[in-house]
Amino acid sequence: MIVLLDIVTTAAILFVVASGLLAIFGVLKIINFAHGAWLTLGGYCAVVTTALGLNPWTALPLAFVAGALLGAITEMVIVRPLYRRPLDAILATWGLGIVIGQLITLWFGRDVQFTPNLLSGTVDLFGASYSIYRLFTIAAALIIGCAFAFLLEGTRLGLSTRAVIMNETLARALGIDVARVRLITFMIGTGLTGLAGVLLTPLTSVDPNMGVGWLIGAFMLVMVAGSSFAALAFACLIFGGAQVMVSTFVSPILGGITVAVLCALVLRVSPKGFSRG
Amino acid sequence: MAERRPSSFNFRALILAGLAVLALLLVLFGPMFLDRFTLNVLTRSMIYAMLAITVDLLWGFTGVLTFGQAAFFGIGAYAAAMILTHMGASPGLIALAFALAIIVPMLVGLVVGWLSFSYKATPLYATVISLVLPIVTTQVVFSGGQWTGSSSGLVGYGTLPFGLVGFFRLAGVCLLVLTVAAWFFVRSDAGKLLVAIRDNEVRCAYLGLNPQRLKIALTTVLAGVAGLAGFLFANSSGVVAPEITGFVFGTELVIWTALGGRGTIIGPVMGTIGIDYLSANLSGELPFLWNLVIGTLFVAMIILLPNGLAALVAKFLPARRGAGAMRLTNLAAAGAQVTAPEEAALLSVKDLGKTYGSLKVLEGLDFDIRPGELVSLVGPNGAGKTSLMRCLSDGTEISSGVVRVAGQEINGRTPNEIVALGVGRKFQVASVFESLAVADCLRLALAARHRPSPVTRESDLALPTAALDILRLTGLDHMLERPVADLSHGLKQSLELAMVVALEPRLILLDEPTAGLTKTERTTIGGILQKLTRELGIAAIVVEHDLDFVRTISSRVVVLHQGRLVLDGTVDAVANSELVKTIYSGGAHG
Incomplete structure (x- = not known):
């Protein structure tokens, strides 16, 4: 039973971490390899709010705003010249990740920082105690998923975005401001990643390299999911589940590479991953 | 611009030959005036430069962005170090370690190549595989217990008895040989295949070439070269640690290659030696600032100067083209002149159909x-x-349907x-x-x-x-x-x-x-x-x-x-x- 809960919460955490990357890849067809740096940025937003003595929850909006602002600058300066060179965009954003990581190190030092838990304690479920915070991540994943569904299906921006995803040339011809859609998408994606960074703080330690470990897993999941949030949720459940099973029953070290290896194999068999059935 | 200028070619060749001789002299006589620290660092840098050449051949020339060369390097280094640690360092075993350090990465390279390059696989997929490989390799090293030394690596094994100076010269000569070989290869007719694949893989296939097989072969051979570099590293440094197999090291190789100049051979070599040497000297005093500078330079370079510093330098050198006169001759008619009997159909199409999902584009064609x-x-x-x-x-x-060409x-x-x-x-x-x-x-x-x-x-x-x-x-x-x-x-x-x-x-x-x-x-x-x-x-x-x-x-x-x-x-x-x-x-x- 605990394993089942572990699977669902692991999938929820993976979904939270990968959704910002997916939003950007789905619309811009660009892989933001500085994704890990935004997670770190979010983590340090939690550190800053703690240092200022604010309620730990205020880190969430702070991280979203900081992530989105930095994302806006990044899109305009670094990503915009590279839309036609997607492999170079991977490299340039990786370089940006190094820069952000070093700036954080210069400012805060390279030591591990501690942040107060957003929700502490455990709850008794099925005869065993389980961390309340891990359960909360399920809610967080659902909220993010629903928010995206609403943004895409229920707003004018979402309509333009879907048009850009389907046929960018036609969207441009119809007078949709593609550059604006890209900028806003990038800001939402990076803002969300900053938010995910805050949500990670109770689960991992905060240090200048905290994001890098999550990058590959998120990247692989997004490759499999294509541009669909439903596919991402599905991929998180399947591969997150496999990860928990391997970690629990085989070896935690092998568990760490389960997601990457399985995603690579899925992509070998079906290059489009889960995005088409 | 298409004028043939043999003199300019000779001038350029002369510069490069001069550089090679200068490099050889530096390698042979360098130990006489360089201190121990510099010798140590440069030995490592030159081994890394060999890796940069392999990254460049794959990425700069063939267009396959790879982070996986670090893993092949690590596998080679670990294969050697494990033999030397667990079996001993007699001459026979060193020879065995040498052979395995090349063969094992090549076998892994073959599998990776087969995984990465299938017909209709996207270029991004090869990059994805090249990311997974170092991560898997690192985890395997971590879970290897005393066989791989886990997180602390292997140290204190017997090595080739060369000493600091000997390894410096060995690494230098290996790098020089590899550089010259790569330089000739990319200018040869076969080397043009790499650029052809980067430019237009579809056309390669429609010229009867098999781009997938070529890329698999290239990956395999370069995995062997990376393994050789790993063997040198395991011997000269006397220690192998999980970091050298990892994804982060793989990205560093790409950064050095990019800064030096992808698509040239000299650029990545210079870039790697220069940056690794400077890193070793500067990172002690300003560790974070140095990485910050490298990161910033890298981003700027990718956006503004995608072909790296070598592209800047090349502007000041005379034009490369004009390597002697190309003579056209008549190819003796080969087998193609053997035509089928006149009445037999060369192409036969029976009930051919083509659908995209539910959309029928072609239906029931016969001719x-x-x-x-x-x-x-x-x-x-x-x-x-x-x-x-x-x-x-x-x-x-x-x-649906059947298409036959010459009966097949x-x-x-x-x-x-x-x-x-x-x-x-x-x-x-x-x-x-x-x-x-x-x-x-x-x-x-x-x-x-x-x-x-x-x-x-x-x-x-x-x-x-x-x-x-x-x-x-x-x-x-x-x-x-x-x-x-x-x-x-x-x-x-x-x-x-x-x-x-x-x-x-x-x-x-x-x-x-x-x-x-x-x-x-x-x-x-x-x-x-x-x-x-x-x-x-x-x-x-x-x-x-x-x-x-x-x-x-x-x-x-x-x-x-x-x-x-x-x-x-x-x-x-x-x-x-x-x-x-x-x-x-x-x-x-x-």
């Missing part, structure tokens, strides 16, 4: 084509003409296999290799049958008569050393046609060969086509909108409409048909 026929394929936009051409040249596109079923076969059966395809938009010279493009057309030299660039270019005719008619024979990117639209079309004809095909597929050409160019192409079919017995299928052109050249016309074959007959029968006038009113002005 035969015999040697020497010049068949025009006409029909309004969306009739399925290009889809038909695709099905005839790429068997994986066929949804092509269903499920990839383009390069179909080219081997004698089918050449010319695309609608000229599909050539933009960064190569005209002569190199033509030689690549021969590469599937005449193995190109991996060491030199031959000065004789032997082409079939028909291809020579095209070159002479269009004046391309005087532009052999000109970069393809500088050619006009019409000349690119002619070059592609010459490349396809150089394949000595029995059936040639042409998708709108005259689109966007001038009247004169059109007449030239029409004359060439007629000569090919009537005199050489080649069969041709031409997709064409210009009915006047169709009328002059064709021996037969096939009309497609909404994915079905509606008419198949002589030029006059089709041109006078009421049916054609109604469905094809836009083009029927005769």
Whole structure:
């Protein structure tokens, strides 16, 4: 039973971490390899709010705003010249990740920082105690998923975005401001990643390299999911589940590479991953 | 610009030869005036530079962005260190360690290559695999217990008895040999294949080459080179740690290559040695600032100067082209002249269908084509003409029915296999290799049958008569050393046609060969086509909108409409048909 809960919460955490990357890849067809740096940025937003003595929850909006602002600058300066060179965009954003990581190190030092838990304690479920915070991540994943569904299906921006995803040339011809859609998408994606960074703080330690470990897993999941949030949720459940099973029953070290290896194999068999059935 | 300037070439070659001698002297006499720290650092930097060359051959030349070379390096280093730690360091065992350090990475490279490069796999997928490989390797090292030393690595094993100075010279000589070998290779005819794959992989396949197999071979060989570098590293440093197998080290290799200049050989070598040496000296004093500077430079370089520092330097060197005169000669007619019996169908299409999901693009097509026929394929936009051409040249596109070329079923076969059966395809938009010279493009057309030299660039270019005719008619024979990117639209079309004809095909597929050409160019192409079919017995299928052109050249016309074959007959029968006038009113002005 605990394993089942572990699977669902692991999938929820993976979904939270990968959704910002997916939003950007789905619309811009660009892989933001500085994704890990935004997670770190979010983590340090939690550190800053703690240092200022604010309620730990205020880190969430702070991280979203900081992530989105930095994302806006990044899109305009670094990503915009590279839309036609997607492999170079991977490299340039990786370089940006190094820069952000070093700036954080210069400012805060390279030591591990501690942040107060957003929700502490455990709850008794099925005869065993389980961390309340891990359960909360399920809610967080659902909220993010629903928010995206609403943004895409229920707003004018979402309509333009879907048009850009389907046929960018036609969207441009119809007078949709593609550059604006890209900028806003990038800001939402990076803002969300900053938010995910805050949500990670109770689960991992905060240090200048905290994001890098999550990058590959998120990247692989997004490759499999294509541009669909439903596919991402599905991929998180399947591969997150496999990860928990391997970690629990085989070896935690092998568990760490389960997601990457399985995603690579899925992509070998079906290059489009889960995005088409 | 296409003027041949042997003197400038000699000057450039002289500079590089001078550099090589200087490097050799530095390597041999450097230990006399360099201190221990510098020797240590430079030994490591030179080993890393060998890796940068492998990254550059894959990424800079072939266009495959890889983070995986670190893993091959790590596997080689660990293979050597594990033999030396657990079995001992007798001369025989050192030889074994040496062999395994190369063989094991090559085997892994073979598997990785097979995984990364399948027909229709995206370029991003190879990058994805190259990310997974170092991560898996690192985890395997971590979980190896005492075999791999887990997180603390292996240390204190016996090594080659060379000492600091000996290893410095060994690494230097290895790097120099690799640099010179790579330098000659990328300038050789075989080396042009790498750039051809980067420029236009589809065209490579349609020249009968197998780009997937070439990339797998390249990955395997370069994994072996990385393993050799790993062997040197394990011996000279006396320690192996999990970091050297990892993804982060893999990205560092890419950064050094990018800063030095991808697509050159000297650039990444200089970049790696320079940055690694400076890192070792500066990172002690300003560790974070140094990485910050490198990161910032890297981002700026990727955006503003994608070809790195070497591109800046190259601007001040004389132009590279003009390596002696290229001579055209006549290729002795090969097997292609053996034509099938006249009455046998060269191409036979039975009940061919093509669907995209629920959309039927082609349905129930039946026709035969015999040697020497010049068949025009006409029909309004969306009739399925290009889809038909695709099905005839790429068997994986066929949804239903059977297509046979010279009696052999092509269903499920990839383009390069179909080219081997004698089918050449010319695309609608000229599909050539933009960064190569005209002569190199033509030689690549021969590469599937005449193995190109991996060491030199031959000065004789032997082409079939028909291809020579095209070159002479269009004046391309005087532009052999000109970069393809500088050619006009019409000349690119002619070059592609010459490349396809150089394949000595029995059936040639042409998708709108005259689109966007001038009247004169059109007449030239029409004359060439007629000569090919009537005199050489080649069969041709031409997709064409210009009915006047169709009328002059064709021996037969096939009309497609909404994915079905509606008419198949002589030029006059089709041109006078009421049916054609109604469905094809836009083009029927005769």
